[in-house]
Amino acid sequence: GAVVSQHPSRVICKSGTSVKIECRSLDFQATTMFWYRQFPKQSLMLMATSNEGSKATYEQGVEKDKFLINHASLTLSTLTVTSAHPEDSSFYICSSDSGGEQYFGPGTRLTVT
């Protein structure tokens, strides 16, 4: 099946700094990628839909100025958490559709101290 990678797998940053997370489709082209957030012992919540070459679509309640999404190529989408705070600590997962099936990245564990 298709492979989606994420980098980094885990990151620790200080409060007030920004962190960039990369999501790559390794063996297929992804015009659309999805970003999810998962708090401990909770389900995945869709944050935004990333569209190649156009603006991302954010879900209700997700601050677009805080969670910047860039989808500049057919194989790469990035999520930048700006001015991170401890409450942004979470597991961030991306996914993309290939052949009618969603493929998920391995996730990025963000810890803001």
Next chain:
Amino acid sequence: AQSVTQLDSQVPVFEEAPVELRCNYSSSVSVYLFWYVQYPNQGLQLLLKYLSGSTLVKGINGFEAEFNKSQTSFHLRKPSVHISDTAEYFCAVTDSWGKLQFGAGTQVVVTP
């Protein structure tokens, strides 16, 4: 809009015993249904999916699920679990390709 309800937050089960994880959904349109498994600190792996056709769907690792439209359910079953099946299981629904709505998850704990 759709929603997904997983009725059990945690299911303890002995090794080699059967397990059933319950999932109910609500939607005003036709949906596609999925079950995913998540191991600690990892992404999601697709176990099986229902798109159309036969209501009994077989997936990987010996799992199967049955789509019941009248009861709006998509319960997941395995006749004999292994220790390695200890994980979090998510039921998900979508009415179009892409945006998935996930249930709250069911933690399966298999003990010897």
